[in-house]
Amino acid sequence: MKKRRLKWTSLISVGILLSTIFIGMSGISLANEFPLTITDDLNREVTITKQPERIISLSPANTEILFALGLGEKVVGITNVCNYPAQAQEKEEIGDYDNPNLEKIIELEPDLILASHGNPIELINQLEELSYAIMYLNPKDIDHIISSITTVGKITGNDKEAAKLTKEMEERIEAVLAETSSLVENNRPRVLYVVWYKPLWTAGSGTFIDELIQKAGGINIAGDIAGWPQMNLETV
Template sequence: MRLAVFCLLLIPAFLTAAQPVKTIISLSPHTTEMAYAAGLGDKLIAASDYSDYPEAARSLERVANYRGIKMERIVTLQPDLILAWKGGNPTREMTRLEQLGFKVFYSDPKSLEDIASTLEQLGQYADSPKQAQLNANDFRQRLNTLRLAYQKKNTVSYFYQLSNNPMITIAGDNWPSQVFAVCGGSNIFANSAAAYPQISTEQVIVRQPEVIFGTSHAAADPSVWDNWRQQLPAVEKQHIFTVTSDWLNRPTPRTIMAAEEICQYLDQVRQSRL
């Protein structure tokens, strides 16, 4: 009797489990990277512009960019699965693809843990879920190590310069705030009404961040802040750091490297307080 009940409980899992697919199109750089990490790289036949990691992704046909997606080409290619960024790819065109019968997997990480769970979900479409599971486990272990190391450390106020001209930053729980938070970073614009507010130098100075972060794509140029050296702790103490843009801004397994890098920088700031 118990065996029969156990078997019945297993049925839904088998019925809902995804089946391996033969061809995949990715419509954002981060879903392309996630596909490779989940063991789906050999199934990718096309991707979006800026899908540049790993190296193999550079040779894929391009069917999407910041202006939209190449609907006719995607229909011609007839992929078994389309990977899309929810909120990043145009809703109207994605809805049309679904209406045409295409299966769409939406990636929309809201937390660091979502990266690992998304890998596992994508792994269901691979011939074997082993690679996805290994990468998900590795991500969780490294994230847990950081959480344990930084959960009791003092917070450090920071400003993240997402772009230079105009100067834009992040607010609330919008990505990649989560990466800074795991290291004990406190965003000086966390309470801004807009998700990605456009701000001024004066607004940064008023909030007195201890550290300023930029990326390799939008560097936090020290010369911009030189005139405010006596008024801004981050500039006076040379706490202006550049982190790797793709690690930080794309929610992929490489995000953990951004977190590890940022944690080290925030520790430098903590040491300067002594």
Template sequence: MKLPAIHSLPLTLTDQLGRRVVVPYPPQRIVSLVPSQTELLFDLGIGARVVGVTKFCIHPSEARQQAAVVGGTKNFDFEKIAALQPDLILGNKEENYQEGIEQLAEQYPVWLSDISTLEEALRMIRQVGILTATQIKAEALEQGIAESFATLGPVTLPISAAYFIWRKPFMVAASGTFIDDMLRRTGFINAFAEQSRYPEISLAQLAQAAPQVIFLSSEPYPFKEKHIAEFTEVCSSATIRIVDGELFSWYGSRLRYSAAYFRELHQNLLSS
């Protein structure tokens, strides 16, 4: 598409929920309500234009120092956001809450991502590049990530896996999630693929599923080595690993590192 010149007419784009969003082009005061998209903005070289982030925007480390913290991903501080006078707000259907997003959208341009596959993540990166006049960097990033995943290649012997994201209650990533797509691309069969999104499961259900591998994610629940024992009691034959949750679930520029991590993880499991 042909983009307007700098400081020309506003840019109109459709977000990943099919909403038409009119944005001053290029936006100069951006609030990001999604940690992985905050990191993307900084990696696109426009961190100086990011004026607001959430308390969970931990990458890069300077994000919460130079930008105002406007609450969490599920509870926005509307007064702080108003004081920042944003000309673009970036959110996500799953990570943010509908009521808060709708309230913001009454006053500001709000562009929402909706991501459950690698393809949707790459499309988001490309579209954010268009939104922020950083399309050359965004396209290079998108291409690099796509090429890194292409090197994973087909897997002849998939391994069944359960991926835990929470404890008390136990919750797993099932079908229809970005994590599920990452598992499949890495050579794993989701042991809870017959369920959707993030179901609560019992240890009895885990025993019945009998996965070959149990992944305990470092986020959102911070699983540690001390938690391995309770899963070993239920699935004594399973291999249990603490894994980097950011590399499985962050769908922005951090994906640059995911394919190499997945390859090493898969190889280590096959050799163990």
């Protein structure tokens, strides 16, 4: 399962880096009134009855978002691949990314759980049946990451900080595009993003990494292949 972990860790970590690295905002906005009902990326309606105080993150992406919004103190549990920022490693581990421990989750008494692609759908359904507020976020491109940050801000009562973070992300993306959009093809570097090397596994078209490479002015050499293909050295 190591390959899968690396794939999703690297995918979203790059996204958070676009927000001028890690900004760790402080101060919690109480603009939203609870209860809130939000539709998640599984098209489920999730009701948050009160402002969350005990949050479990089941993916590195969500962990980074929570800490970037200044919510680190409210995080009570993470998976064993949630290693950024460094403060996250001080939190209680509730198991593997693709096999979280249900009993440990229950022991931590969360009032909000953030899940993502790669977490077992059976576990998500089980937690929902146990009446836990579990929000599934599966951003597939930059715009979707921005909307996911906005969602996390909303359901945690931290929408003002989320707005600041997404604004900085958008401004940085615009600044990059201003430098790269006029590059002619011959001046665009050819890029191979190595997700894993045994076997050689990369990011093709339709992926978040492919979008990042293009916006940064590069040419993804795996861009003619969809998804997350394996490549041999001869092809590279």
